[in-house]
Ligand SMILES: NC(=O)C1=CN([C@@H]2O[C@H](COP(=O)(O)OP(=O)(O)OC[C@H]3O[C@@H](n4cnc5c(N)ncnc54)[C@H](O)[C@@H]3O)[C@@H](O)[C@H]2O)C=CC1
């Protein structure tokens with residue numbers, strides 16, 4: 001472990017990938033302009049490890065940690081790590097503006113997580129209001145920031161954010177992202193295990209939304225290609241990816257949902273946003289964004305990230321019959337979750 005951590009430090013000092021243990025994408029710094037990242041909900045189960053990972057990212061020069069409680073401690077703790085980002089903690093609504101001002105990327109893991117037996121939609125009543133008020137502040141204090149929405153139900157919180165920004169006159173569809181990276185992370189892990197291929201080489205797009213059957217992994221496009229997997233294997237992998245969140249919720253038995261893997265996924269996605277802003281070429285990640293690739297107004301698919309955010313929403317590519325069926329089955333649920341979010345802002 002000592003050697004591992006020393007290699008992290010060396011990698012960070014060099015600003016390059018010094019260790020094969022580390023995802024290269026975390027540590028490549030071609031050029032490093034000043035970039036401020038704000039984490040809203042930074043004292044929570046996701047927020048704390050995400051704050052740590054963003055402090056390790058050399059693309060970040062300023063890290064604002066905001067929560068309704070607990071941020072002074074988290075900020076003091078993380079700030080002692082000897083990396084580039086200057087860390088500041090902000091607590092309570094009166095400090096939200098200061099936390100947001102000048103932000104390039106705002107990551108939102110604020111809100112309540114699931115307990116066993118709940119769906120993500122069961123979180124709507126509490127989290128919709130939290131997201132609405134945070135997005136109202138974003139529109140006021142950093143209207144140009146890229147927003148990475150983690151709070152569930154993502155299928156509704158992203159449309160909520162869009163409506164809030166529209167009302168405020170600041171909406172830019174290129175700058176609003178539902179974070180579905182954890183679905184991709186899971187699909188890659190599960191596929192690598194089943195296909196017996198090196199996990200660090202695996203790529204699997206995951207499209208649709210971020211709840212149950214709306215999560216549609218496209219294993220027919222997975223690389224490296226494996227001819228060893230049967231149709232039954234693909235069905236089982238699809239179901240496990242769709243139920244990945246529930247698997248963690250049940251294992252945690254009342255103590256919340258995925259936090260560590262989500263922090264990892266959130267850090268990967270925020271890093272991609274920063275690289276895009278900095279002009280790095282060919283930055284493509286799946287995300288739930290405003291979309292015209294299906295008849296639904298929001299949809300997750302591969303997105304090319306650039307200096308303005310989502311520069312291009314990529315199409316679905318060719319689907320297997322099983323995936324085509326999955327796509328048709330997910331549309332009614334996704335449509336109604338999107339409409340629920342829009343209605344919430346229009347009526348409140
Ligand atoms: N998009 C995804 O793939 C995933 C999303 N999630 C979602 O992320 C959210 C957070 O999960 P956890 O970190 O496990 O929950 P948590 O309860 O551990 O942390 C949430 C934090 O949000 C804070 N918070 C509440 N109201 C706030 C407000 N108005 N402003 C700022 N902060 C506020 C709380 O004080 C708490 O520190 C949940 O909605 C969960 O469902 C979780 C895992 C994966």
Ligand SMILES: O=C([O-])CC(=O)C(=O)O
Pocket residue numbers: 113114120152182244245246248249257258
């Ligand atoms: O399942 C949950 O409630 C949290 C989540 O979105 C995930 O882990 O994918």
